[in-house]
Amino acid sequence: MEQPGFPSPLKKESRRTMPRRTQLHPLDSTTLPYIMTAISSCVQEEAGSSVLSGKPLSIYKLFQENQMKKGIITSVVGVCLLALAAAPAFATDLTADQALTKLKEGNERFVSGKSMHPHTDAARLALAGSEDQGKHAFATVISCSDSRVPVELLFDTGIMDTFIIRVAGNVVDTDEAGSIEYGLAHVNTPLFVVLGHTQCGAVKAVTAATLGHGHPLEINIPPLVDNIGPAVKRAIEKNPKAEEKDIVPAAIVENVWQSVTDLFMRSAKAREMVKEGKVKVVGALYDVSTGKVEWLPEDKVASILAEVEKNPKRQMQAMADEGKGHEEHGSKKEEHKAEPTQEKEGHGSVKK
Numbered sequence: 001m002e003q004p005g006f007p008s009p010l011k012k013e014s015r016r017t018m019p020r021r022t023q024l025h026p027l028d029s030t031t032l033p034y035i036m037t038a039i040s041s042c043v044q045e046e047a048g049s050s051v052l053s054g055k056p057l058s059i060y061k062l063f064q065e066n067q068m069k070k071g072i073i074t075s076v077v078g079v080c081l082l083a084l085a086a087a088p089a090f091a092t093d094l095t096a097d098q099a100l101t102k103l104k105e106g107n108e109r110f111v112s113g114k115s116m117h118p119h120t121d122a123a124r125l126a127l128a129g130s131e132d133q134g135k136h137a138f139a140t141v142i143s144c145s146d147s148r149v150p151v152e153l154l155f156d157t158g159i160m161d162t163f164i165i166r167v168a169g170n171v172v173d174t175d176e177a178g179s180i181e182y183g184l185a186h187v188n189t190p191l192f193v194v195l196g197h198t199q200c201g202a203v204k205a206v207t208a209a210t211l212g213h214g215h216p217l218e219i220n221i222p223p224l225v226d227n228i229g230p231a232v233k234r235a236i237e238k239n240p241k242a243e244e245k246d247i248v249p250a251a252i253v254e255n256v257w258q259s260v261t262d263l264f265m266r267s268a269k270a271r272e273m274v275k276e277g278k279v280k281v282v283g284a285l286y287d288v289s290t291g292k293v294e295w296l297p298e299d300k301v302a303s304i305l306a307e308v309e310k311n312p313k314r315q316m317q318a319m320a321d322e323g324k325g326h327e328e329h330g331s332k333k334e335e336h337k338a339e340p341t342q343e344k345e346g347h348g349s350v351k352k
């Protein structure tokens with residue numbers, strides 16, 4: 001039985017559009033373990049009753065013992081398979097577009113109050129404890145830490161579905177870029193989403209500071225949100241006569257693109273994976289008052305990548321051991337920011 005948002009691997013269309021990894025038998029690597037576990041537990045149940053009756057454990061002997069027992073085992077296995085046929089079948093090898101469709105459909109369920117809360121049961125936990133998340137997770141997402149942006153809930157995803165980085169202002173600095181690289185290169189998600197949100201406090205704070213009426217910030221906050229500065233400046237430049245309340249929404253969208261820019265500036269690996277078609281990068285905006293995700297134009301990412309490729313300050317090394325040590329990489333933190341220099345001064349004034 002097919003469930004909304006989780007296309008069955010049995011679907012012909014899905015199999016046709018599955019170029020990323022090895023084409024799988026209709027009973028794919030997610031479905032098959034469920035079936036094997038169920039058959040195993042059913043058979044063990046029969047074997048257990050045999051032990052109680054003092055008879056051998058061997059399934060072969062159980063089948064040989066008598067036709068009646070054989071019939072019982074066949075029936076139990078049949079019932080197990082019927083139960084599994086009614087259970088959701090989840091594809092593990094999704095293309096980026098299929099992964100994006102799942103997120104879109106999950107958000108539609110969330111908005112309409114029809115969330116399924118998939119992959120939150122004991123079977124999924126058992127799978128999480130025994131299998132590599134890279135076989136299951138289909139999207140890496142960076143979002144704001146804001147309590148109004150619960151990523152798994154708003155996309156109606158569960159355990160081992162989404163690899164998530166949450167940080168105030170959904171900024172991409174060294175730690176976030178490293179986490180994203182892990183999500184793309186090791187968890188193997190074909191999709192990366194930068195999810196901004198309406199009413200973002202981090203963007204509001206930087207906008208206020210940039211317009212000259214910010215307020216004192218705790219010592220670690222300015223270096224955290226300085227990535228947002230270039231986005232706010234672009235929003236002001238594009239809306240020179242707008243009031244602050246109207247600049248903030250534009251700055252929030254610009255900040256999504258800033259995070260894409262900062263990732264590409266910092267990560268040669270991310271650029272490479274996008275260029276090779278292994279990963280799709282998408283910007284999105286979450287409305288905290290409606291729960292709806294607005295998907296931003298996909299072609300914008302290609303133009304950002306093209307711009308970054310022309311920037312001599314972009315990181316060229318894809319791997320940590322390409323001739324330089326970790327400490328030196330750390331010291332390059334400022335070097336790979338798109339517009340890193342002026343923001344420090346700007347935030348200094350915030351603290352006065």
Ligand SMILES: [Zn+2]
Pocket residue numbers: 144145146168169170197199200201202203
């Ligand atoms: Zn926020």
